[in-house]
Amino acid sequence: MKVLKFGGTSVGSPELIEQLLPIIKSQTANKHFVVLSAVSGTTNDLVILSELYAKKENDAARKHIDSLYDKYKKFVGELFKTAEGKSEADAFINQIFQLLYSFENTAFSTKEERIILAQGEIISTTLFHLRLKEKGISSVLLSALDFMLIDSENEPNIDFIKENAGLQLKKYPNENLFITQGFICRNAQGEIDNLRRGGSDYTASLLGAALQVEEVQIWTDIDGFHNNDPRYVPNTKPIPHLSFDEAAELSYFGAKILHPQSVFPARKFNVPVRLLDTMNLSAQGTLISGDTKNQNQIVAIAAKDGITAIRIKSSRMLMAYGFLRQIFEVFERYKTPIDMITTSEVAVSLTIDQTEYLTEIIKELESFGIVEIDSDQSIVCIVGDFRKNKHGHATIVSEAVKHIPIRMISYGGSENNISLLLPSANKIEALRSLHNRLF
Numbered sequence: 228m229k230v231l232k233f234g235g236t237s238v239g240s241p242e243l244i245e246q247l248l249p250i251i252k253s254q255t256a257n258k259h260f261v262v263l264s265a266v267s268g269t270t271n272d273l274v275i276l277s278e279l280y281a282k283k284e285n286d287a288a289r290k291h292i293d294s295l296y297d298k299y300k301k302f303v304g305e306l307f308k309t310a311e312g313k314s315e316a317d318a319f320i321n322q323i324f325q326l327l328y329s330f331e332n333t334a335f336s337t338k339e340e341r342i343i344l345a346q347g348e349i350i351s352t353t354l355f356h357l358r359l360k361e362k363g364i365s366s367v368l369l370s371a372l373d374f375m376l377i378d379s380e381n382e383p384n385i386d387f388i389k390e391n392a393g394l395q396l397k398k399y400p401n402e403n404l405f406i407t408q409g410f411i412c413r414n415a416q417g418e419i420d421n422l423r424r425g426g427s428d429y430t431a432s433l434l435g436a437a438l439q440v441e442e443v444q445i446w447t448d449i450d451g452f453h454n455n456d457p458r459y460v461p462n463t464k465p466i467p468h469l470s471f472d473e474a475a476e477l478s479y480f481g482a483k484i485l486h487p488q489s490v491f492p493a494r495k496f497n498v499p500v501r502l503l504d505t506m507n508l509s510a511q512g513t514l515i516s517g518d519t520k521n522q523n524q525i526v527a528i529a530a531k532d533g534i535t536a537i538r539i540k541s542s543r544m545l546m547a548y549g550f551l552r553q554i555f556e557v558f559e560r561y562k563t564p565i566d567m568i569t570t571s572e573v574a575v576s577l578t579i580d581q582t583e584y585l586t587e588i589i590k591e592l593e594s595f596g597i598v599e600i601d602s603d604q605s606i607v608c609i610v611g612d613f614r615k616n617k618h619g620h621a622t623i624v625s626e627a628v629k630h631i632p633i634r635m636i637s638y639g640g641s642e643n644n645i646s647l648l649l650p651s652a653n654k655i656e657a658l659r660s661l662h663n664r665l666f
Contacts, residue, residue, distance in 0.1 A: 229254070230443045232262040232409060232431035237446055237505045238351050239267035241306035244358060246505060250446070251404065252364055258396075260434055261366075262409045263355055264427040265347025266302070269295075270410075273347055276327065277340040285331040296324045299350070306354065312361035319353055342419050345372075348408035348427070356406050366404040369395050375412035375430060377420060383412075383429075385492070389437035396438075407434075428489035432500065436492035443493060443500045449484055450504040451513030452477055454527045455662045459655045463662075466513050466526055473526060473610050474500070474515040476644045480531045480608035490515070525611035525620060525665050530654050533580050534566065534604040536634055537589075540574045541596025550595075551575065557591045566606060567637045567646055576635055578606065578648060604634060605654040609645045609661065613638070621645060627664035631657050 231254075238244050251261065265273075272295050279288040299320050307313040323346055330339055348371075356368040374391035376384045396405065409427025414420035422429045428445060435443035449457075451465040452474070469477070471494035479487040484502060493500045493515070500515040539554060554575055558565055561584040568577040579585075585600075592598045609624055621638055624645055635648035649657055 228258040228260065228438060228440045230260045230262060230431050230435045230438075230440050231446060232427055232444065233264065233446045233505065234427065234448075235264040235267035235270070236448045238263055238355065241302060243505070244306060244355065247355075247446075248359070248362060248364070250505070250508070251359070256403070258403045259405070260438070260440070261355075261404065261406045262427060262431045262434065263348065263351045263406065264409050266351050269347040269350065270344065273344050277335075277343050280330050280335045280343075281340070283335075288331060289328065292324060292327050295327075296320075299324075303354070306358055307361060309361055312357060316354060316357050319357070320350070323350055338418055341421060344421055345408075345411040345419050348410050352406050352408050359404075359406075364404070365402060366406055367399050367402050369405055369407045371408040371411050371430065372413055372419060375422075375433070377412055377414050377422070379415040381414075383422075383433050383492075385433065385437050388433055392434060392437060422488075426486070428486040429492075432489040432492045432498075435498045435500075436496035439496065440498060443498055444503055445485060445489070445500060446503050446505045447484055448504065448506050450507050450510035451502045452484060452527060454666060455658055456528075456530060460658050460662050464666075465511070467511055468518070469513060469515050469526065470519045470643075471515060471517060472641075472643045474513075476608060476610045476641065477527055477529050480529045480606055480610075480644070480646065519612075525609060525623075527610045528658060528661050528665070529608050529610070530658060531566075531580065531606045531608070532651055532654070534578050534606050534648065534651075535580070535582055535585065536576060536578050536601040536604050536648060537592070538574055538576045538599040538601075539592050539596050540599070542573055554592070554595065557588055560591075561588055563588065567635055567648060569635050569637065578604065578635070601634060601650075603651045604648055605651040607647045607649060607654065607657050607661070609647075609665070610643055612643070613645060614642045623664060624661065627661045628657055631660070 233247060237247060276288055276291050279291060303313060303316045303320055307316050333339060352368060356366055359366045374388055374395060376387045378384055409430040410421050412420055412422055431443050431445060452469060453463040453465055455463045457463045471490055475487065475490040478485045478490060497517050501512055503512040504510045563579055563581050563584060566578045566580060589598055613620055628647065631649055631653045633647055633649050637646040
């Protein structure tokens with residue numbers, strides 16, 4: 228069995244959905260679980276709608292729904308080819324949009340917001356299922372709300388997913404094609420919730436891990452991980468193979484093709500993940516697995532923007548213990564993760580990319596010493612084999628960026644990356660200079 232995930236751009240128009248049908252049909256000889264994102268742009272529209280309802284701007288909300296409804300009426304009209312197919316799809320769409328209109332008469336909270344956000348994936352999967360039915364391709368539409376569950380800490384319950392997804396599959400022993408929603412789930416209270424942005428990749432990986440499938444395939448509009456960012460660097464190349472650790476580093480530090488969380492379930496349960504291109508079926512893509520095939524090599528460069536650097540200088544650190552623990556506890560209280568950290572005897576420098584509570588964090592940190600802030604920073608991550616018995620890589624990296632101001636360097640914390648913090652204004656130059664030197 229395989230899990231195939233198609234993103235929002237892959238189902239972004241009736242024409243693109245039609246291009247997926249041969250991919251699906253060619254694999255129906257064996258069992259497959261297809262995970263779909265919402266149609267491209269829909270989730271953003273639903274976020275805007277939720278914000279309008281939260282601000283009690285019901286007239287604006289109704290106009291916003293009208294506009295989105297018109298888009299989907301046109302979408303259905305182009306996707307379906309028979310009167311029966313269009314009638315069934317229209318009836319479904321009408322039901323969904325009546326639900327969206329109904330929220331103007333309710334007390335709006337995060338519970339209602341999550342229900343609204345779930346409709347994007349419910350729409351895309353149902354329309355896809357109905358189109359397959361119209362084409363005579365047998366499929367079963369399963370609701371992710373019946374088996375995707377997160378606990379009180381917003382962590383997925385793998386045991387629940389395994390048991391309940393398995394039960395759903397057993398109901399249809401003669402079916403090979405199952406379709407479900409990415410992103411959406413239920414929380415510990417049984418309410419509709421979601422896996423946050425990028426959650427469809429996460430859904431696919433969690434299902435693959437829970438069901439111990441042969442392979443998870445992530446279909447996008449790019450032919451796998453590239454060895455640099457093709458938006459800024461010419462002549463990049465796709466990477467045929469990555470280890471789980473290498474893929475985790477690349478996805479976390481800027482490579483947008485795969486959501487960072489998606490790697491962890493696959494790595495834990497050793498389920499290979501293959502990245503493929505819906506626009507180029509002949510492309511090899513990238514296979515992510517537990518095998519390490521890039522030994523003693525630098526394989527890729529990625530960059531993450533929106534970084535804020537914080538330096539705490541204090542003489543109280545000198546020959547003291549417990550100081551770092553107190554610093555970390557500040558960030559823990561505000562649920563703000565740290566990306567990079569370096570220390571000396573009298574200073575700590577670290578980076579964050581979530582600044583919602585930055586003012587409060589700074590206020591608490593000032594009780595320890597002098598606090599300095601640098602915003603508009605980027606982390607450039609060089610991924611490869613940097614095990615302790617290897618040598619020379621750090622020198623090559625430093626030579627490539629010797630003309631660029633570097634704020635921080637992290638080396639040795641991972642066997643798979645060297646991270647550089649630098650002003651965002653220098654990011655593109657750093658990516659190109661590193662690419663020219665390393666590849």
